Amino acid sequence: MVQLKQVALRLKSVKNIQKITKTMKMVSASKFTKAERELASARPFGYGPRKFYESSQLVKAEKNGDEKGKKSTPEPVTTEKPEEGKDAKKTKKLYVAVTSDRGLCGGVHSGVSRRVRRTLSERAGDAARHRLVCIGDKSRAMLRRAFAENMLVNVKDIGRIAPEFVDASVIAAAIVQSGYSYEVGEIFYNKYFSPVKYEMTIMPFFNKFKIETAPNMNAFDEVDDEELESYSEWTFAALLFYALKESAASEQSARMAAMDNATKNAEDMIRKLTLLFNRTRQAVITRELIEIISGAAAL
Numbered sequence: 001m002v003q004l005k006q007v008a009l010r011l012k013s014v015k016n017i018q019k020i021t022k023t024m025k026m027v028s029a030s031k032f033t034k035a036e037r038e039l040a041s042a043r044p045f046g047y048g049p050r051k052f053y054e055s056s057q058l059v060k061a062e063k064n065g066d067e068k069g070k071k072s073t074p075e076p077v078t079t080e081k082p083e084e085g086k087d088a089k090k091t092k093k094l095y096v097a098v099t100s101d102r103g104l105c106g107g108v109h110s111g112v113s114r115r116v117r118r119t120l121s122e123r124a125g126d127a128a129r130h131r132l133v134c135i136g137d138k139s140r141a142m143l144r145r146a147f148a149e150n151m152l153v154n155v156k157d158i159g160r161i162a163p164e165f166v167d168a169s170v171i172a173a174a175i176v177q178s179g180y181s182y183e184v185g186e187i188f189y190n191k192y193f194s195p196v197k198y199e200m201t202i203m204p205f206f207n208k209f210k211i212e213t214a215p216n217m218n219a220f221d222e223v224d225d226e227e228l229e230s231y232s233e234w235t236f237a238a239l240l241f242y243a244l245k246e247s248a249a250s251e252q253s254a255r256m257a258a259m260d261n262a263t264k265n266a267e268d269m270i271r272k273l274t275l276l277f278n279r280t281r282q283a284v285i286t287r288e289l290i291e292i293i294s295g296a297a298a299l
Contacts, residue, residue, distance in 0.1 A: 003280075004277070004280050004281055004284055007273060007276055007277045007280055008277060010273055011270065011274065011277055014266055014269045014270050014273060015270060017262075017266055018263055018266035018267065018270065021259045021262040021263045021266060022259075022263050024104070024255070024259045025256055025259035025260050025263060028252055028255040028256040029256050031162075031252045032249070032252035032255075032256050035162065035245070035248045035249040035252045036192075036249050038162060038245060039192060039245045039246065039248075039249045042241060042242055042245035043242065043245075045239070045241050045242045046203070046238065046239060046242030046243070046246075048238070049205070049235040049238055049239055050203070050239075052235075053204070053206070055216065055219070056211070056214035056215070056216045056217050056219070056220070057214060057215040057216040058206055058210065058214050058215075059204055090126055090129060091126075091129070091183050091184055092129050092130070092131075092180075092181065092182045092183045092184075093129070093131075093182060093183070093184050093185065094130070094132075094133065094152070094175070094180070094182035094184075094185035095116055095119065095120065095130065095131070095132050095133065095185070095186055095188065096133045096135065096185065096187045096240070096243075097112050097113060097116045097132070097133070097134050097135065097136075097139040097143065097188050098112065098135045098136070098139075098187060098188060098189035098190075098240075098243045098244060098247045099112055099113070099134070099135060099136030099137075099138040099139040099158070099247070100135075100136040100137075100138060100158045100251055101136055101137040101138065101156060101157065101158055101159050101160065102138075102159040102251070102255075103138065104255060104258060105252075105254040105255035105258055106254040106255075106258045107254075108190055108198070108251050108254045109136070109138035109139060109142070109251075110138075110142065111190070111200045112139060112188050112189065112190065112200055113138070113139050113142035115188055115200050115202075116132070116139070116143060117142075117143060117146060119186075119188075120132070120146075120147055120150070127147075127149075127150060130150055131150055131151075131152040131182065132147055132150045132151055132152060133152050133153045133154075133155075133171075133175060134151065134154050134155065135158055135171065135240075135244070136155065136156075136159065137156055137158075140154050152175065152180055153171070153174050153175055153178055155171055155174075158244075159248070159251065162248060163241070163244035163245060163248055164241075165237070165238075165241045167244065168237045168238070168240035168241035168244060169237045169241075171237075171240055172233065172236050172237040172240055175236075176233065181207070182207060183206070183207055183209070183210060184204065184205075184206055184207075184210065185204065185205045185236075186202050186203070186204055187202070187203040187204075187205065187239060187240065187243045188200065188201075188202055189201060189203065189247045190246060190247050190250035190251070191246050191250070192246050192249040192250045192253065194253075195253045195256070195257075196253070196257065198250035198253065198254065201246075203243065205236050205239050206232070207232055208225075208228055208229050211228060211231075211232055212228060
C-alpha cells in the first residue's frame with residue numbers, strides 16, 4: 001500500500017509547481033502584451049528590405065497563399081550562369097538561427113534548430129563554404145556538436161530583456177568584423193501570427209555585390225558604392241531586428257501557452273493525488289480501527 005507520507009509530500013510538491021507555473025503564465029502574458037505591441041512598430045524594418053528585394057528581383061515575390069493557407073517563403077532568384085569549370089552551387093552562404101537563452105516555451109527553439117540542421121545536412125557537399133551564426137544559447141547547444149566547424153559567431157544573453165535595434169546592430173557588426181564575406185544569407189526565425197500560431201520562416205538577405213548586380217537594379221537611381229555598402233549593412237541589421245522581434249513575440253506566446261497547459265496538468269494531478277491521499281488515509285484509519293477492535297475482542 002502507498003505510504004500516506006509519500007502521497008502528502010507528492011501532493012505538496014505538485015501544488016508548489018502549480019504556483020510556479022501560474023506565476024510564469026502571468027509574467028509571460030505581461031511580456032507577451034509588450035512584445036506584441038513592440039512588434040507592430042518593428043515590422044516596417046522587415047517590410048522595407050524585403051520589398052526592395054522583390055522590386056529588384058533578387059527574390060521571388062511572396063504569393064498570397066496556397067490551398068492549405070500557408071504563405072510561401074521568398075526564394076533567391078538565380079540569374080548568373082556558371083563559368084566553365086566552376087560549380088554553380090558553390091556559393092558562400094551564411095545561416096542565422098534566431099532563438100534565445102530561455103526555455104519552457106514548447107518547441108519554439110527546437111523547430112528552428114531542426115530546420116537549420118536539415119538544411120545544412122542537405123547541403124553538406126559544400127559545407128566548407130557555409131557558416132552558421134547562432135543567436136541564443138538554445139540553438140548553439142543543439143547545433144554545436146554537429147556543425148562546430150561551421151560556427152562563425154555565437155550570441156548569448158538573448159531573451160532576458162526585449163531586443164532593441166542596437167542589439168541587432170551589434171550582432172551585424174560582429175558578423176561583418178568576423179572576416180567572412182558571404183554572398184547570400186538566410187535568417188531562420190519564428191514568425192508570429194496570433195497568440196496560438198507561429199511558423200518557422202526563412203528570410204534571405206544579400207551582400208553589396210548581389211544587390212549591385214540585381215536583375216532590376218537599373219530601375220533605381222544610380223547609387224555610390226559607399227552608400228550601397230552602407231545600405232546593405234543597414235538592411236542586414238534591420239532584418240535581424242525584425243527577426244528578433246518576431247521571435248520574441250512567438251516565444252512569449254508559446255511560453256504563455258506552455259505554462260497554461262502545465263498549470264492545467266498540475267491541477268489534474270492535484271485532483272488525482274488528493275483522491276489517492278483521502279483513500280489512503282481512510283484505509284489507514286480503517287486498519288487501525290480493525291486492530292483496536294480485534295485486540296479488544298481478544299481480551
